[in-house]
Amino acid sequence: AQSVTQPDIHITVSEGASLELRCNYSYGATPYLFWYVQSPGQGLQLLLKYFSGDTLVQGIKGFEAEFKRSQSSFNLRKPSVHWSDAAEYFCAPVTQGGSEKLVFGKGTKLTVNP
Amino acid sequence: NAGVTQTPKFQVLKTGQSMTLQCAQDMNHEYMSWYRQDPGMGLRLIHYSVGAGITDQGEVPNGYNVSRSTTEDFPLRLLSAAPSQTSVYFCATHGRTYEQYFGPGTRLTVT
Numbered sequence A: 001a002q003s004v005t006q007p008d009i010h011i012t013v014s015e016g017a018s019l020e021l022r023c024n025y026s027y028g029a030t031p032y033l034f035w036y037v038q039s040p041g042q043g044l045q046l047l048l049k050y051f052s053g054d055t056l057v058q059g060i061k062g063f064e065a066e067f068k069r070s071q072s073s074f075n076l077r078k079p080s081v082h083w084s085d086a087a088e089y090f091c092a093p094v095t096q097g098g099s100e101k102l103v104f105g106k107g108t109k110l111t112v113n114p
Numbered sequence B: 001n002a003g004v005t006q007t008p009k010f011q012v013l014k015t016g017q018s019m020t021l022q023c024a025q026d027m028n029h030e031y032m033s034w035y036r037q038d039p040g041m042g043l044r045l046i047h048y049s050v051g052a053g054i055t056d057q058g059e060v061p062n063g064y065n066v067s068r069s070t071t072e073d074f075p076l077r078l079l080s081a082a083p084s085q086t087s088v089y090f091c092a093t094h095g096r097t098y099e100q101y102f103g104p105g106t107r108l109t110v111t
Helices: none
Strands: A003-005 A010-014 A019-021 A024-026 A032-038 A044-050 A056-058 A064-068 A073-078 A087-094 A108-113 B004-007 B010-013 B019-025 B031-038 B042-051 B054-057 B064-066 B076-078 B087-094 B100-102 B106-110
Touching (some): A003 A087, A032 A064, A044 A073, A073 A087, B019 B031
Parallel strands (some): A010 A108
Antiparallel strands (some): A019 A073, A032 A044, A064 A073, B031 B087, B042 B054, B087 B100
């Protein structure tokens, strides 16, 4: 069965520190891959996406993510976290040309300390 | 363009009452979905639609009905509200690139 895992429920970092949020998936074929961000009290906004090609993709707000086929992972990174990055982050794989059931990981809540 | 709109923003129901959460999009997307978000559970798919007249169940469909008579609208009906349906509900739409666009959400409390 298809599944997505975000192993870290809650991460706390200091402002200016680097960040990596993990996402692992289990799909029969390489899916399209998305990261979304949800600021407190808001809806979800797309951060970045991977369809094919270069495995390192750039997104908004200085985020990037790297697709690693061998590890079935699509981890989100940022070199220097800002206080405004405090939010919840969701990974969402999508089967290429398959079911339209779009599911999300359970999310990672990021707290940023001053 | 408004994108995806949801009404109401907040709602309080008593157990057993029914109501409809409205969702509309002006992006001309075929695909629309309803999710509920609960602490620690992420977003769980309730129902989805791949076009007018076509709907299907997601992960947690029990207690909810949907219909899709037009491309623009995808209402979610709670037939007999229960406290377990207290949640934040998000409507989303996407086109063929699968990038999802979300509404602002409806916060529902069932007492």
